[in-house]
Amino acid sequence: MSKYLTWLALPLALSATSVAWAAPTKSFTAAVASLPADTETIGSSNLKSLRSTQIWKTMFPELLKMEQDIPEAIDKVKKSCSIDLVGAADDITLGIDSKESGAVFISVAGVTEPKLQECLQKIAKSEGEAITIKKTGSITEVKSDKSKKSLFYSWQAGDVLVIAVEPDDKAMLERALGGKGAVAKGKLSTRIAKANPENALTLISSKSKQIDKKTIKGGDLALAVSGGNVSVIANAEMGNASEADDVVKLAKLVSSLIPKDAPKELERLAKTLAVSSSGPEVKASAVASERDLVSLIQQTIKRKK
Numbered sequence: 001m002s003k004y005l006t007w008l009a010l011p012l013a014l015s016a017t018s019v020a021w022a023a024p025t026k027s028f029t030a031a032v033a034s035l036p037a038d039t040e041t042i043g044s045s046n047l048k049s050l051r052s053t054q055i056w057k058t059m060f061p062e063l064l065k066m067e068q069d070i071p072e073a074i075d076k077v078k079k080s081c082s083i084d085l086v087g088a089a090d091d092i093t094l095g096i097d098s099k100e101s102g103a104v105f106i107s108v109a110g111v112t113e114p115k116l117q118e119c120l121q122k123i124a125k126s127e128g129e130a131i132t133i134k135k136t137g138s139i140t141e142v143k144s145d146k147s148k149k150s151l152f153y154s155w156q157a158g159d160v161l162v163i164a165v166e167p168d169d170k171a172m173l174e175r176a177l178g179g180k181g182a183v184a185k186g187k188l189s190t191r192i193a194k195a196n197p198e199n200a201l202t203l204i205s206s207k208s209k210q211i212d213k214k215t216i217k218g219g220d221l222a223l224a225v226s227g228g229n230v231s232v233i234a235n236a237e238m239g240n241a242s243e244a245d246d247v248v249k250l251a252k253l254v255s256s257l258i259p260k261d262a263p264k265e266l267e268r269l270a271k272t273l274a275v276s277s278s279g280p281e282v283k284a285s286a287v288a289s290e291r292d293l294v295s296l297i298q299q300t301i302k303r304k305k
Contacts, residue, residue, distance in 0.1 A: 036179030103176035215239030
């Protein structure tokens with residue numbers, strides 16, 4: 001993250017705090033209504049539901065350790081403004097294009113735009129700074145009177161905060177907001193229509209990749225947490241039906257070759273793996289308990305240290 005002062009990092013920190021169908025989340029709805037047609041990837045997370053899970057309670061503190069600036073910003077905002085940044089974000093959606101240009105949409109609860117601006121002013125003053133806040137159209141500029149650096153955000157109806165992937169890039173934010181919902185009519189249209197952003201995690205992509213001489217034209221992933229279990233369903237569109245069949249054969253082979261000394265959690269997960277194909281589309285699904293999944297993640301982290 002850029003080395004902005006905490007008051008400049010506040011809106012960005014909100015975006016960092018990474019189930020059956022009911023209705024699209026606010027951030028997902030706002031993103032789909034705004035993003036341009038060339039958006040290649042959309043990722044969305046229902047943080048409100050995710051925060052109650054064992055996975056969140058165990059892994060979120062570990063994720064914070066990887067970002068030095070964010071925990072400091074969260075603590076300072078809580079002390080100065082009585083705003084819990086972690087609890088304020090109900091859901092979050094990211095949309096990016098092939099150049100990784102795009103924006104983050106965050107549905108916030110208990111924080112209004114005036115309250116956000118008041119907090120920015122308080123933190124700036126506590127650090128001997130002064131800021132100027134100016135709104136032009138739907139975009140607000142927060143500018144340091146000392147360094148002259150700025151970040152830009154948009155506050156959408158329904159309390160959805162929008163920040164560009166590069167928060168100081170006004171043109172990027174304008175472009176992400178100016179698509180007028182064209183993304184829902186482009187390459188991602190079918191997967192967007194089928195997506196359930198109420199899940200803990202939703203990923204949709206039309207990005208084409210070459211892996212081992214095979215083509216992946218796009219796909220989607222849904223991760224749901226319910227009743228202490230985590231279920232994952234993934235779909236991938238291959239170059240043709242033959243490639244899809246090859247992927248199914250390879251997946252079944254790999255799952256049968258898990259070594260005897262592998263963690264028991266991995267063995268239990270592998271037994272639930274189901275992979276099939278229909279034309280060029282490959283579908284994979286698996287289920288694991290939260291306890292097993294947390295254990296596997298912790299073991300992986302330890303091995304990397």
